[in-house]
Amino acid sequence: MHFIGKDIDQYLSQREYVDTAVVPLLELNLNPSDLKSSAGASEYLQSLTALLEKQFKGRILLFPPLSYTSGADRERVAEEISAEMKKAEFKHVFYLTTDAAWRSVEKLENVLWLPAIPTMDMDRNFKQSVMEDQLRQVLPLFLKEWS
Amino acid sequence: MSNNRVSRRQFLGYTLTGVGGFMAAGMLMPMVRFAVDPVLQQKEGGDFVLTDQRVDEVTEEPVRVDFTFEQTDAWYVSEVTSSAWVYKEGDKLIALSPVCKHLGCTVNWAGDPEQPNRFFCPCHAGRYEKNGQNVPGTPPLGPLDEYDVQEQDGYVAIGVVKANTLVV
Numbered sequence: 587m588h589f590i591g592k593d594i595d596q597y598l599s600q601r602e603y604v605d606t607a608v609v610p611l612l613e614l615n616l617n618p619s620d621l622k623s624s625a626g627a628s629e630y631l632q633s634l635t636a637l638l639e640k641q642f643k644g645r646i647l648l649f650p651p652l653s654y655t656s657g658a659d660r661e662r663v664a665e666e667i668s669a670e671m672k673k674a675e676f677k678h679v680f681y682l683t684t685d686a687a688w689r690s691v692e693k694l695e696n697v698l699w700l701p702a703i704p705t706m707d708m709d710r711n712f713k714q715s716v717m718e719d720q721l722r723q724v725l726p727l728f729l730k731e732w733s
Numbered sequence: 734m735s736n737n738r739v740s741r742r743q744f745l746g747y748t749l750t751g752v753g754g755f756m757a758a759g760m761l762m763p764m765v766r767f768a769v770d771p772v773l774q775q776k777e778g779g780d781f782v783l784t785d786q787r788v789d790e791v792t793e794e795p796v797r798v799d800f801t802f803e804q805t806d807a808w809y810v811s812e813v814t815s816s817a818w819v820y821k822e823g824d825k826l827i828a829l830s831p832v833c834k835h836l837g838c839t840v841n842w843a844g845d846p847e848q849p850n851r852f853f854c855p856c857h858a859g860r861y862e863k864n865g866q867n868v869p870g871t872p873p874l875g876p877l878d879e880y881d882v883q884e885q886d887g888y889v890a891i892g893v894v895k896a897n898t899l900v901v
Contacts (some may be wrong), residue, residue, distance in 0.1 A: 596836075603836055603857055603872075644836025645856035713797070714814060731853060 588639065589649050597647055605648055606728070607676040609667065610635050611683035611697075612651035613658075627702035633713075634700070635682055638723045642728065657722075665691040678731055682724075686701040691702075698727060772894065781883060781890035786819060788826065788884045795820040795842040795852075797830070815878050818842055818852070820863070821868055825892050829865050830878035830894055840877070852877065864899040876900045 587591035587602060597604050611642040614697035615624040629688050632651065654663050671679050681694055688694070700720065705713045739747075786798040795818040804813045816839075817828040831839045833854040840861065844853030851868065852861035860868040865877035881892030881898065 600813045600836060642856055644833060644854075710801075710812070725855075727820040 587643060587647050589647065594648075600644075604645060605677040606642075606670060606732070607649060607674065607679045608635060608638065608646050609649045609671070609679065610651040610682050611663075611681050611685060611688060613656055613680060613683075613687075614617045614653050615656040615687040617656075623702070623704075624656075626704045626706055630702045630705055631684055631700075633684060633705065633717050634720055634724070637717055637722060638682075638728075641721065641725065645732075646680075646728075649685070653673060660687050660691045664691050668694060675726045680728070680731075701725070734817060758798045781885065781892045783885055784889045786889040787888055788808070788889055791819055791821050791826065791889065793821055797831070798828070798889055798891070799841075804890070815881075819882065819889055826882045826884065826889065827864075827899065828880040828891055829897075830880060830884040832878065833859050833873060834875040834877065835859050835873040836866065865897045 588596055600698060603705070612628055612631055613624065615621070628651070635648055635651075639646060640661065652663070652667055654660075667681075669681075679696060681688070681697045682700065683697060684700055688697050689699055700723070703720065705716060708716065758782040775808060782800045782802050784798045784800045786796070796821045799814055799816045799850050801812055801814045804811055816831055818831055818840075819826065819828045821827070829852075831841075833840050833852065833856065835857060838854050838859075839851045840855040841855045841861070842852055844855060845851070845858075845860075848860065850867075852863075854873070856859070857872045859873040860871045861877050862868065863871065865879065867873040867876055874896040876899075878894050879897045882892055883890050883892065
């Protein structure tokens with residue numbers, strides 16, 4: 587489910603089934619030289635999480651990307667978001683990111699780091715198949731966590 | 734010259750009735766037109782979407798067929814990719830919607846290796862038979878929806894979604 591009014595109504599009535607939160611972590615880097623790769627990573631992360639939501643609509647609540655600046659203190663971001671997530675009492679919380687800085691942050695559990703693939707120049711069908719390949723890498727991690 | 738002459742009174746009566754009738758019709762016609770408008774409206778989105786799946790390659794084993802259409806969400810037009818599970822029953826093409834009737838996850842054919850002849854929903858282990866019938870005891874409460882499907886120049890074309898007609 588998406589973090590929109592209509593889906594939240596359904597979430598509130600089906601809480602026992604929707605037990606997993608997915609939070610994309612997105613770095614904003616507006617240096618002229620990094621702007622394009624930052625935007626490409628954003629596109630990749632959002633297409634991937636949208637596909638993931640389509641597959642697991644009835645079990646995950648997909649949050650809008652948590653965006654932070656390139657200089658942000660990841661430790662602090664981690665503390666704040668995990669404290670906020672605790673309030674909603676999800677059984678599982680996944681963080682998806684393309685930002686390598688998260689690999690050294692210990693405070694967050696279940697951070698799935700994926701290298702961003704620049705999909706902007708691909709034609710639609712090719713992009714679709716690339717993204718589905720990417721999705722297939724992520725699905726088993728969810729199924730393993732749930733089992 | 735006929736004998737029953739039209740009197741002045743009769744003539745005026747006929748004329749007024751005729752003119753009045755036209756005026757009443759002029760008022761009623763637009764009203765009737767408004768009332769029946771929904772029936773006359775042309776259906777949008779009732780067309781079939783051509784996929785790149787050849788009909789002669791479809792077997793009795795369901796295969797996933799993707800198709801793309803334009804969806805208008807208020808002012809925002811986006812291209813949406815959906816899929817269907819397509820198989821043949823004898824010579825008849827059948828296309829089932831992959832959307833689980835429990836909470837809307839995507840179901841997979843033979844998604845669970847232990848039950849290779851059923852659709853499986855990975856979210857809450859919902860199961861469906863090949864015709865879309867939900868397996869009792871699993872979370873889904875109804876059968877999978879069905880798509881209108883037809884053959885166009887040897888390729889599968891997918892139409893609108895409808896309630897399952899295969900389950901008795």
